[in-house]
Amino acid sequence: MPVGGPAIPDAGREGNVMRYAVTRLRLADFRNYARLALDVDERTVVLTGDNGMGKTNLLEAISYLAPGRGLRGAKLAEVTRIGGAGRGWSVAATVTGPEGARAIGTGLQPRPGQDGGGGDRRVVHIDRQPAGGPAALGDVARVIWLTPQMDRIFGEGPSPRRRFLDRLVVALNPGHGREVSAYERAMRERNRLLAEGGADPAWLGALEARMAAHGVAVAAARLDGIHRLQAGMEVTVSAFPLAVLDVSGVLEDVLKSRPAVEAEDWFRDRLAAGRHRDAAAGRAVEGPHTSDLRVHHATTGMAAELCSTGEQKALLIGITLASARLVAAESAAPILLLDEVAAHLDERRRAALFQEIEGLGAQAWLTGTDTAVFAALGGRVQFYSVADGLLHEAA
Numbered sequence: 001m002p003v004g005g006p007a008i009p010d011a012g013r014e015g016n017v018m019r020y021a022v023t024r025l026r027l028a029d030f031r032n033y034a035r036l037a038l039d040v041d042e043r044t045v046v047l048t049g050d051n052g053m054g055k056t057n058l059l060e061a062i063s064y065l066a067p068g069r070g071l072r073g074a075k076l077a078e079v080t081r082i083g084g085a086g087r088g089w090s091v092a093a094t095v096t097g098p099e100g101a102r103a104i105g106t107g108l109q110p111r112p113g114q115d116g117g118g119g120d121r122r123v124v125h126i127d128r129q130p131a132g133g134p135a136a137l138g139d140v141a142r143v144i145w146l147t148p149q150m151d152r153i154f155g156e157g158p159s160p161r162r163r164f165l166d167r168l169v170v171a172l173n174p175g176h177g178r179e180v181s182a183y184e185r186a187m188r189e190r191n192r193l194l195a196e197g198g199a200d201p202a203w204l205g206a207l208e209a210r211m212a213a214h215g216v217a218v219a220a221a222r223l224d225g226i227h228r229l230q231a232g233m234e235v236t237v238s239a240f241p242l243a244v245l246d247v248s249g250v251l252e253d254v255l256k257s258r259p260a261v262e263a264e265d266w267f268r269d270r271l272a273a274g275r276h277r278d279a280a281a282g283r284a285v286e287g288p289h290t291s292d293l294r295v296h297h298a299t300t301g302m303a304a305e306l307c308s309t310g311e312q313k314a315l316l317i318g319i320t321l322a323s324a325r326l327v328a329a330e331s332a333a334p335i336l337l338l339d340e341v342a343a344h345l346d347e348r349r350r351a352a353l354f355q356e357i358e359g360l361g362a363q364a365w366l367t368g369t370d371t372a373v374f375a376a377l378g379g380r381v382q383f384y385s386v387a388d389g390l391l392h393e394a395a
């Protein structure tokens with residue numbers, strides 16, 4: 001029996017909400033969806049359909065209910081339906097969770113009077129009130145995703161791995177998203193001043209102090225996150241391989257041996273000393289914005305980039321499920337967006353994946369081209385077929 005144990009019926013947890021779930025979803029001019037109105041219950045949803053019908057787009061829409069830039073990391077304008085009326089798109093949803101049902105509205109709204117050039121901003125409303133930005137969504141919805149594009153993260157540069165790590169940490173600790181944004185804001189401001197030249201050193205010093213304070217918070221949350229993930233994986237029997245996680249980066253490395261206050265002073269001084277270098281490079285050369293997630297396969301000892309394609313996928317699924325279990329233990333099971341995950345697993349691992357999702361009590365959104373792959377889930381899930389941006393409830 002994997003991890004998380006057998007499914008716990010809701011009746012046994014009265015008054016205790018065990019999951020985050022989307023129950024109402026409305027899309028307008030989102031990718032190939034002109035309009036979509038979908039009402040579901042808290043059970044897992046299976047979306048099947050041919051290639052290019054809109055399965056991933058629907059998962060992408062749900063990913064905008066969480067902090068960050070969506071599961072494709074797309075530019076906001078790219079999401080607007082081609083051939084749509086305006087230049088905006090919207091996703092509105094009801095998400096149930098430990099704090100009850102919350103209404104989320106987000107999207108790109110056309111701003112009348114503007115020339116349309118640049119300045120696109122994502123609008124976020126929570127319970128019909130404007131929220132500061134996407135980072136505020138971390139308190140309302142916990143969403144974790146795995147997509148086929150992520151299969152390549154071990155063979156690429158550090159950015160996609162760092163984003164993967166930060167998303168896992170945000171699901172555990174919603175404040176992390178705000179710290180990352182605050183760090184990046186201060187860094188962009190410093191980059192701009194350095195590029196202009198002749199900046200007031202006191203002003204640069206103030207920005208470096210902000211980068212150091214938020215940078216230490218970011219690095220410390222990552223270290224704490226991987227530590228908890230590692231501990232969780234090690235006590236779990238799973239059909240997916242055990243991963244050994246580490247995060248490398250100048251600040252994370254210092255934090256491994258020195259207290260946070262010292263690391264903060266160290267980084268601030270290092271930024272001040274690196275002004276000429278950063279001005280010449282046109283950007284801050286080092287800091288938590290360049291850190292990397294290192295993953296090894298515990299059994300074979302291989303670095304993830306040297307593992308086979310199937311092993312890499314299994315490692316990613318293992319890490320994703322471990323993070324979902326942690327979130328579930330600390331608040332409630334996160335919404336899982338698993339794009340084309342089931343079809344590529346052998347029968348044993350597919351059964352284990354379904355069992356783990358059910359054990360978590362999570363609402364998963366699963367996609368595939370072949371309905372038969374999901375047959376084992378039977379009546380415990382909601383089946384929809386997707387065709388050209390329209391959904392039909394499958395019998």
Ligand SMILES: Nc1ncnc2c1ncn2[C@@H]1O[C@H](COP(=O)(O)OP(=O)(O)OP(=O)(O)O)[C@@H](O)[C@H]1O
Pocket residue numbers: 030031032033049050051052053054055056057058078079080081082083369386
């Ligand atoms: N901004 C947009 N406006 C209109 N259509 C778009 C937009 N962006 C993408 N599309 C189209 O949406 C369609 C559905 O894409 P999606 O990725 O959701 O397909 P899918 O069902 O996941 O297919 P697959 O099984 O191949 O992964 C594609 O044909 C794509 O070209």
Ligand SMILES: [Mg+2]
Pocket residue numbers: 055056057339
């Ligand atoms: Mg797809």
